Amino acid sequence: MQSLSVKTRVGLRLPVLADSETRTQRVNCPNRRNWSSAIVSCGSERNGNEGMSSNSGSYFSPSHNYAILKHRMEMAAKSEYYEEAAKIRDSLKCFEDEVPVLRLRRSLKEAVADERFQDAARYRDELKAIAPHSLLKCSSDATTLGIRVQVRSVYIEGRSQPSEDLYFFEYRIRITNNTNRPVQLLRRHWIITDANGKAENFWGIGVVGEQPAIFPKSSFEFSSTCPLSTQNGRMEGDFEMIHVDREGPRAFNVAVAPFSLSLLGDDDGETI
Secondary structure, rough: OOEEEEOOOOOOOOOOHHHHHHHEOOOOOOOOHHHOEEEEEEEEOHHHOOEEOOOOOOOOOOHHHHHHHHHHHHHHHHHOOOOHHHHHHHHHHHHHHOOOHHHHHHHHHHHOOOOHHHHHHHHHHHHHHHHHOOOOOOOEEEEEEEEEEEEEEEEEEEEEEEOOEEEEEEEEEEEOOOOOEEEEEEEEEEEEEEOOOOOOOOOEEEEEOOOEEEOOEEEEEEEEEEEEEEEEEEEEEEEEEEOOOOOOOOOOOEEEEEEEEEEEEEEOOOOO
């Protein structure tokens, strides 16, 4: 896993030996002209490799094309290029009937809104069967002993290589100390599960090359990346921490609640 950036709201950083996470630069956003050329055709998702990518000559699945378009629509809207955003939005509509997960998500949302709960249960079960992690949000929020951990993940189009079954996801984490005692993050532990159910455990010293001290009522933020060989998966884990205002402090674990790594993202369209 590679770190993309780090931001802290505390006054102290304690360096540690370099681990598996390294710093890289954030990729620049594409310009306006690229948005208008991002509209691609829909296609059936046979074998997961139909549909032409907008920025390469290789064939990608409708799911991947949808993710690309959705990301560029959000960027166009954020930059106030509303005409381009509207064009991309309209091109996204044809994917909803072509991509099973999108179709079932829409049906589930409509069934709940109409109080057709038996139908909603059926759509939910179908979603679980074809995409085990699709009902999990791309964000999580958990508090342990007054330490709050918020996470948001997003698909990284520029670093992914779908033709090689390589998908990159960025996750951003904010750790807030809501207690009256300073704490220090010593170690991290991740459980990463892909769409095939393969789970791997990862342990490391600190995060992004640091063992940050987090003072009362302050936060520490960082971001990192996770590669997967499938279009979706999930992450969860914990941080080992200590209170630093006493000698020989006893360590405790702070939970990172499960969150999804999804090429399609969430229905709400939020990004980090």
